[in-house]
Amino acid sequence: MASDPFSHPNSSSSSFILVGVPSLEAFPTCLGILFCSSYIIALVGNGLVLLVIGLDNSLREPVHWFLGMLAVTDLVMVTSVVPKMLSVFWLNSKEIGYVACFVQMFLVHSTTAEESGVLLAMAIDRYIAICHPLRYQAILTRQTVAQIGLAIVVRALLFMVPLAGMMTDLPYCRSRVVPHSYCEHMAVAKLACVDPRPNRLYSVAGSSLIVGMDMAFIAVSYGMILKTVLGKKSCWKALRTCGCHVCTMLLYYVPGIVSIYAQQFSSGVPVHAQVLLADLYLILPAVLNPVVYSIRTKQICQAVLKMLFSRKNRAWNHSQCFFQVYA
Numbered sequence: 001m002a003s004d005p006f007s008h009p010n011s012s013s014s015s016f017i018l019v020g021v022p023s024l025e026a027f028p029t030c031l032g033i034l035f036c037s038s039y040i041i042a043l044v045g046n047g048l049v050l051l052v053i054g055l056d057n058s059l060r061e062p063v064h065w066f067l068g069m070l071a072v073t074d075l076v077m078v079t080s081v082v083p084k085m086l087s088v089f090w091l092n093s094k095e096i097g098y099v100a101c102f103v104q105m106f107l108v109h110s111t112t113a114e115e116s117g118v119l120l121a122m123a124i125d126r127y128i129a130i131c132h133p134l135r136y137q138a139i140l141t142r143q144t145v146a147q148i149g150l151a152i153v154v155r156a157l158l159f160m161v162p163l164a165g166m167m168t169d170l171p172y173c174r175s176r177v178v179p180h181s182y183c184e185h186m187a188v189a190k191l192a193c194v195d196p197r198p199n200r201l202y203s204v205a206g207s208s209l210i211v212g213m214d215m216a217f218i219a220v221s222y223g224m225i226l227k228t229v230l231g232k233k234s235c236w237k238a239l240r241t242c243g244c245h246v247c248t249m250l251l252y253y254v255p256g257i258v259s260i261y262a263q264q265f266s267s268g269v270p271v272h273a274q275v276l277l278a279d280l281y282l283i284l285p286a287v288l289n290p291v292v293y294s295i296r297t298k299q300i301c302q303a304v305l306k307m308l309f310s311r312k313n314r315a316w317n318h319s320q321c322f323f324q325v326y327a
Contacts (some may be wrong), residue, residue, distance in 0.1 A: 014098035016188070017177045020088045021279075023272040032089035038283050039082040045290030046071040048304065056303040062140040063129070066122045067293055067300070069149055073115045074286035080107035081182040081282055088181060101183040106164050108282065109185060110156040112256065113210055115285065117152035119249060120214045122293065123221040126245075131228045159206045166199045180275050207260050215253060222246060248285070248292045255281040 021031060049071045053059045081104065087093040096104070129136050167185065170192040180187040185203055189196040222242050259277040 014172075015095050015176065016098070016101050016183065016191075018084070018088050018094050018096055018181060018183070019177060019179050020085070020094070020181050021272050021275045022179045023270070028089040028092075032086055035082055035085055035089070035279070035283065038287050039078055039086075042074060042078045042283070042286035042290075046075050046286065049290050049300065050075075052300055052303045052307060055307070059299055059303060061299075062136075062142075062145045063122070063125050063297070064299070065142075065145045065149075066118060066125055067297075069152070070115070070118045070122070070289055070293060073111050073118055074289055076107060077111040077115065077282055078286045080104055080111070081279075085181045085279075096183065101178075101188065102164060102168055105167065105183045105185055105188065106160055108182065109163070110160040112282070113156035113159055113207075114152050115252070116210060116214045117155060119252070120217055120221075121148050121152065123218040123245075127221040127224055130225050155210070159210065163199070163203060163206070166202065170194060170196065170199065179271055181279055184278055204260060207256075211253060211257060215249075218249065244292050248288050251288065252281070252285040255284070 019025070020028065024031065050068060053064050053068045053071075084096060084104070125140060128139055132139070163185070167189065170189065171194060172188075172191050173193040174191050176191070178184075178187050178191065186200055189199050189203075192199075222245070225242060255277045259274060259281050262274045262277065
């Protein structure tokens with residue numbers, strides 16, 4: 001009798017089975033509609049931001065480059081998981097190949113680290129623009145922005161490459177069923193037939209370090225911004241803008257942190273709640289970021305209107321741009 005190919009984890013014929021959302025398998029249509037609509041909104045929003053930044057030569061400030069980085073990260077993040085999730089919910093196509101599973105895992109966790117880095121870079125950008133406006137162009141040159149982008153990518157790779165190596169070295173001789181809607185690291189690690197705790201501890205420690213440092217620096221940046229604008233005429237506008245940014249960041253970081261620790265210490269958290277939190281962590285920021293960070297800026301708002309409306313209506317539409325601007 002031929003041996004089970006799954007006993008040889010490096011075999012390309014090996015595969016995992018994705019459950020979807022455990023305990024909610026009876027609602028595939030509703031879940032599919034929810035994730036599909038969110039995916040379409042994320043594609044349209046982020047694609048529009050990239051299109052406008054690419055076509056409009058006036059959008060070449062450092063903040064616009066960071067917004068472009070954020071849009072690309074969001075597109076990669078949602079595209080790496082949502083199409084397969086929809087095939088699970090709507091087509092009952094639950095099998096995912098061994099290599100495809102770890103490629104998906106690598107993309108998901110590297111882009112989440114990159115997203116956190118871009119959010120930090122944008123917070124620092126706003127701090128320099130508001131607290132040191134005369135030095136803004138001198139500090140954030142095009143070369144500096146490129147170096148920041150490269151540092152964000154390198155940091156994510158330095159975290160993910162060792163983790164991916166540790167995961168692929170584990171022997172998976174137990175169940176092939178992943179109780180998740182995508183190849184989430186800890187859900188897959190639990191299927192190993194050896195103790196996965198060193199692997200999981202590395203993931204928790206690395207994620208906590210990245211998220212903790214980024215959140216601390218973001219908090220300091222916005223704290224300095226508020227200290228600078230308090231008592232000035234632009235105070236209320238800055239408070240509203242910073243408030244929107246902080247709320248969006250909380251919607252990104254809080255589900256992520258809860259998801260990480262719930263997977264590690266999951267005794268009191270239902271599995272379906274863990275999975276939905278992890279899905280929310282990936283999809284919701286990609287839906288909200290184009291509106292909160294991009295369309296609310298005056299330059300991008302005007303560029304979108306210029307692209308969408310005819311020339312004779314352009315002046316009227318510029319005057320009707322009611323979105324809030326960055327301080």
